Amino acid sequence: MTLENADQPAADDCYIDPLPKGCARITIPVDAAPSPRLIVERVEPSYPQGIERSPNIFTPGGGQTVIALHYINTGNAAAATPYIDVRLPAGLGFVSSTDSVPAVACTLQGDVTSGQTLRCAAQSLGITPNHRGHLDLVLQPMLSLPIPSATVIGAVRGNDGLTADDSLADCEATPGQVHCARAVIPVVRPSTCAGLPENEGLYCDGFEE
16 A cells, blocks of 8 residues: 555565554464365274274184274365275175265275275265264175284275275385274184185194194
8 A cells, every 4th residue: 555645665565574664464364275184083992093893803704793994084174075995804705884974885896715995985074073984894704714813904085086905005005194094803713623615624723834
């Protein structure tokens, strides 16, 4: 601005300190642009790495089990389509994801013998403080489940810019990132090896190599 009959500084001089006479200044705080930020929720001692399971062990050829990957939107905008990727070890078969919140639609790659990869697209997750979601997966332990433990890897993100393989490879290469989940689940071998198919019983004894 200029003032008539006044000694007016050049406009550029109004940016210097101390503020020259004839200049005015106002500082207006600006928040970060609205953006979702999805991270894995970790709770001690229930699911310190973000993945809860029930029961706490897998039994080859036993009943179905449930794992839940917990995540949270810590951003300042709704996550329109959260994506959750999960890699299952060989011998652990995907059955359903019916109790997930918000609801999800999952696509499956691979097979039980070599390991399955899941990509699940969830419905919108809001911006209410600590707005949470969980991906519930019903799984069937097969007879070929590795002994003595099975590792499940998960990753959550706010867009589909990465393939499921790339997203999970990132979490495997650098575990502990805020968007990565991991669970090492004990596997108990059957009480007897009798009656198993020939190929399944080859390494049924946990002491064999």
